[in-house]
Amino acid sequence: MPWRTTKSGMDGQIAEMLVRAGRYLRRAPTSADLRSVYLTGGREADAEVRQRMHHDTVVRSTHGVNCTGSCSWKIYVKDGTITWEEQQTDYPSVGPDRPEYEPRGCPRGAAFSWYTYSPTRIRYPYARGVLLEAYRAAKASVGDPVAAWEKVVADRRTYQRARGKGGFLRTSWDEAVEIVAAAHVSTIRRYGPDRIAGFSPIPAMSMVSYAAGSRFFSLIGASMLSFYDWYADLPVASPQVFGDQTDVPESSDWWDAGYLLVWGSNVPVTRTPDAHWLVEARYRGQKVVVVSPDYSDMVKLGDEWLPAQPGTDGALAMAMGHVILCEFFVQRTVPRFVDYATRFTDLPFLITLREHGNAYVPDKFLTAADLPGSEADAEAAFKTVVLDERTGEPVVPNGSVGFRYGTTGRWNLELGDTKPLLTLYNGPSVGVELPRFDGADTVLSRGVPVRRIGEHLVTTVFDLVLAQYGVKRPGLPGRWPQSYADTSEPCTPGWQEQITSVPAAAAERVAREFAANAEQSGGRSMIVMGSGCNHWFHSDTIYRSFLALLLLTGCQGVNGGGWAHYVGQEKVRPLTGWAQLAFGLDWARPPRQMAGTPFWYLATDQWRYDSFFADAFASPLGGQRFAGKTVADLIARSARSGWMPSYPTFNRNPLDLAAEALAARPDDPAGHVVDELIAGRLRFAAEDPDAPENWPRVLTVWRANLIGSSGKGHEYFLRHLLGADAAVRADEVGPDGRPTEVVWHDNAPEGKLDLLLCLDFRMTSSTMFADIVLPAATWYEKHDLSSTDLHPYVHAFNPAIAPPWQTRTDFAAFAAIGRAFSKLAKDHLGVRRDLVAVPLTHDTPDELANPHGVARDWHAGECPAVPGVTMPRLVVVERDYPSVADRMAALGPLAERVGATTKGVNYDLSDEVEYLARHNGLTPAGRPSLATDKDMCEAILAMSGTTNGKLAAAGFVDLQRRTGVVLDDLVEHTRAQQRITFADTQAGPVQVGTSPEWSGIEAGGRRYAPFTLNVERAKPWHTLTGRQHFFLDHDWLIEMGEQLPIYRPPLDMALLFGEPEIGARSELGITVRYLTPHSKWSIHSEYQDNLLMLTLSRGGPTIWMSPSDADKIEVRDNDWVEAVNRNGVVVARATVSHRMPEGTVFLYHAQDRLVGVPRSETTSRRGGAHNSLTRLLIKPSHLVGGYAQLSFAFNYLGPTGNQRDEVTMIRKRRQKVDY
Amino acid sequence: MRVLAQMAMVMNLDKCIGCHTCSVTCKQAWTNRPGAEYAWFNNVETRPGQGFPRTYEDQGRWRGGWTLNRRGRLTLKAGGRLRRLLRIFANPRLPALRDYYEPWTYDYQNLISAPSGDDIPTARPVSLTDGEPATITWSANWDDNLGGGPELAVHDPVLRAMSERIKLEFAQTFMFYLPRICEHCLNPSCVASCPSGAIYKRAEDGIVLVDSNTCRSWRMCVTGCPYKKVFLNHRTGKAEKCTFCFPRIEQGIPTVCAQTCVGRLRYIGVVLYDADRVLAAASEPDERALFEAQKQVLLDPADDEVRLAAARSGISPDWIEAAQRSPVHKLIFDFGLALPLHPEYRTLPMVWYIPPLSPVVDALRDTGFDGEDAANLFAAVDALRIPIEYLASLFTAGDPEPVRNVLCRMAAMRAYMRDTTLGGTANESIPVSVGMTGPQMRDMYRLLAIAKAEDRY
Structure with a gap:
């Protein structure tokens, strides 16, 4: 286009004259055409603006908020006042050919400093007026704080009814802490320490702030309540499939994916600082497909949008699995997929079939115990079996859990000469029945090829998977879908379209593309999955159907592939040191750790409103195990079997029970408890949760807003736990629907809690309902540590200002509570023994308690009551109550005497204890000091493998000994010398290293992806077979009809x-x-x-x-x-x-x-x-x-x-x- | 040729995740002061949507920017200067507070101090203008993520002007985000509007500032700016606006909005331009040719003649070098991706945008085609969920071709890079089909995707 210069000019001449005159009023060069004013000098505005930008200092900190961001920030301070914040950009580089982690942050974080001086900031300690006045009056009359508290509690309904209705009075720290301490001491004495609970989530978001409180609660024997499962963020499919809590790639690894399915996750909103990886990866040709019921922020970035109806994602995934099995395993075979399935999944393992009517149903894993010659092997029932392709004979390959705890050197995935057979096809076959839950009033009738081994008819998991997914092979009996379009049989694309509204052709094509990308790229297909899929009742089945797609295509344990579950989890990268401090393991073991959901379910009496029996969820092929049982019955059952923890445990004070048991049988106090239980003189608290002696009495919430944020059944919390006004509209279940194994009280308790204590820096629904509110320092006012799984760094919180007004850090607050508690404990508690009931625990030999997952109930006479086998382990622990404050502030002797164990790997900490003694100094009693939050940061870093190369190296040596595969090369010589100190993290984010605490190999600038250690080094997963599981054979999973991935629709609330x-x-x-x-x-x-x-x-x-x-x-x-x-x-x-x-x-x-x-x-x-x-x-x-x-x-x-x-x-x- | 240097910005809308971090950090740094509560030097709009302030693009109503008079001469749309001088005390073309929003806060104190009562205390909304209980009916970002749906989005001036009828229905939903700051125009209508000469363009970097000592609260700048990025501080009575964070720029630190952009979509660079060509470019009669005319004002800093002229104009060697390395220049010229916002306002805006690409292949889905496939690329671009006409109305005064060209280049880059990423051989015909070479395309990929900080600023 030619450049035109004609006709340009400004509007009329008179105007020009006037403007020129006006401009003369200001001595400034104007453009010749009078459009514009240019200035180089005389610019007073410049100076004024510059002044606004001035600041005195910039401090590094971060936000201890439950978001997994772990973003490092610059806090600007001017005249001693925080003015604003801006992201740090100094993350260590991830290399020249990929984007960097800078800048990490989001609008929420950028708005944080508003809180510092906002009118919702809690500046002073407060207590509910009626409570405070009652306490003051009682103390004036009785003198002793504990006696005064007991006097107040006698009239508890008065202040409970006032909860949530304003009327706070200012108090002093001394007075508030005294009341809190008195309540704790009194409750321990009257009801037992397991009637006290602490709730604080997500330690990674501020490890010391969590540990400060949890250390206090653990040392006094109170329960820490879990949050991950309670938040419904824990994908239960992860322990089921991987035997791991959750382990996921850092966001930089999204970059490596060639195909990204974003499923029920709104990355730009919930993973704001990480979203750029996904956006940028598209430019290198990554395809992004989004499954979301609404047009979300994420859909805006996707290449395709599959708008599945809410909660139906499992149907889409099952159909995609159908397509992948058809096209990549049956019609055509992809060698890599088959090889992966054979080595890293349970697909080749043998499953016994049980007769059911005219057909069969899948039953249990065949184990070495089912083969001749295994009589001498105590772990034979935990060694699963495959058929060898060359010999056709059953073989017991290495790696199953039966090899983990006994013999050393065979807990690995090496197959040697064995070639496990994936399918028994071309042999005889039988019909199998499989459940379906998609609304059709039938069961699936399909067929599998079989082999007889001894007395068992067996097939492979793979053959069952093909049956479950409806992948037809000629010659097998049963009803099968005739085509992808077939809508009559699960799991075709046509079938899913009716359920999800996603076009069948789209489901089919995305499945094909996903697998083809994995085939072409060696496993670089990834699924980012979020709470849109994970917060459902049947999320575990939804997730298992997702994970199946990844396992079938060999994507898990590959950089750029696998699952990327980002829901509420945050990785405490320095895990070992943190756990040591957080649960007081250096002083007393084991701590009480309670599963949050059953705790709240019972404590808030939601169980009283269940208008159905548990068999409402059962399989049409089930054995009526849940018939006539309520969910509360099943919780009691789980508690007494030692499956789930159960605190409060018994209907007795565990201190009194310990004293009684030790007096009765000094050598076997547990035996006494068992006798009392069998005689019925002692009962589990879960069997009568509404009896006053079984209520939780004291609850502390910090770093959390339980009542306003995570309390599902909020109104039930208000009514039954707090005794406040509530808007519950439901009726309690009638006499015909009540539990049979749990006591029903005609009048439901209202106001179980004697004390709700909250520590926060702002007013929330939790503080509004609290009896006492302590003013907390914000994240810009303390020292702490932060890490996440979305990036591989650990970095520091630092105070930009000292805690203002009367606020205190969580560390300082709990130190004060601990001191007040210890003082009162001298006269009221002293040193006591505590009887702790410990559930059968993962990554310990407890995993071998129930062969074949057979559910046996000692209470019903199905088996003897044996602690640690058919019921919880019963352990006596000493509680030195007057020393609690001193112990909180010192590293205890068990650190060097017993060391630490993380996920079954042992760490000798003696050198680190010595180092900390020198670094932190000694307490008067000669222990390494934990007197400050900085001391604690230092101890966490020193005692963890990710931040202390020497420990990582030692951990790999231990793991190498157990597995018999070479692992000690993973920590190079240089890193074995490398120690990250707190000062390092204050200077900038520091990259952590490979450690057996996690499953990814990070050496040499490689990005973190989970299970690369397992895939590349043949280290087993922590599962039954040692492989990733499609099949689960516990009795209750069979009862639920969930042995295999399956589609279960959202619950029918009607x-x-x-x-x-x-x-x-x-x-x-x-x-x-x-x-x-x-x-x-x-x-x-x-x-x-x-x-x-x-x-x-x-x-x-x-x-x-x-x-x-x-x-x-x-x-x-x-x-x-x-x-x-x-x-x-x-x-x-x-x-x-x-x-x-x-x-x-x-x-x-x-x-x-x-x-x-x-x-x-x-x-x-x-x-x-x-x-x-x-x-x-x-x-x-x-x-x-x-x-x-x-x-x-x-x-x-x-x-x-x-x-x-x-x-x-x-x-x-x-x-x-x-x- | 009179060479001047200009700080300019490019925002890649394809990368924008709509998080508003830029808005918050800007607000915290600059406008969290009394009288400026409602002012957002940086805001992010969901499009389709009304924008901030509401329907600011409706120049039929607000009369911002420039127009050509009957004689083809450039004149302020609000009226010739004489006319404006005569009406200086009564300016009807000002957005009212309700067009921005009435700022409010809450009675937070009640949460702590409420006396013992019969219910849970709450913090009621309270107006920040008069302290009275407030009813909230509009905010700084009311129609975020299509909130208000068909009822509100139909008033989007860009949507209203489109010939194609857009259905605001679930199955056809589309949206993208448009972050906006002051355009620091080469031909700023705010500067020309100010009767006091209080607004000026800094000679060395082109940043447009208000001198509050000189400002006399005429508010003609508010009317004059078609982007409505000059705000009146109600407390001080002075105009305020985005400063391009010059105290930071002067120290070599990016603007707050760019530095804190988690989407990593902002690029800052120096461009050189010929001040003598500005008026002519702004007077281009054909609106659709304005985009090209605006580009022609900018000079090639690698050109020897330009370099010499720049040096003669007193531009220092490091600025000339910066102009040569400028990512902004690369994105406008070398890669041809960046487009100006509303060139038809004739202000020659210096914040440029790469239009959003995604989602591309969705419309092909049911026909069984894969839009990622190189063979389907250009069909895929035409099947965009976001109508090209909408983007063209924003960036090229309605000319679809430049927008289509940009989107084709972006789509081609993805197809080209996919082959390399998956270990295959690069298909060199792909860059050629969009008028580029393979190395050029890889450079473009690095700047857009790898986007290291030193390359963005």
């Missing part, structure tokens, strides 16, 4: 609870699916009250809904609406958007009720929080334990606090609201 069907209309509005995904404007409830976030959103709680649903109830954008179901009531404004699917509403997660929530029309009381409409539902199969990978560990296995299956009615309400 069937279970009598809620209306989705789409039904009534005076309460239209019934819709109710989802609570994570918000763009908060991290859980954090930031949702932040003025910046509120200004960038809609200034208060909103419910997103589709225009068509809005039309049905005559709602326009920003109208007030009310959502109601049996659990409670929510008032919010409507955000109407066409990006929402019809029939589903979103109330974004944890919009606490404290900001602009009016009273509801339904109750005339304050509208609820997002969990006012949810409640707990416990899946029986999550309660199993004591069997290989299905054994308890803290935050590793336990029932999930899921909430996605819920429905609500929603309607327009009066637009004039009243606060």
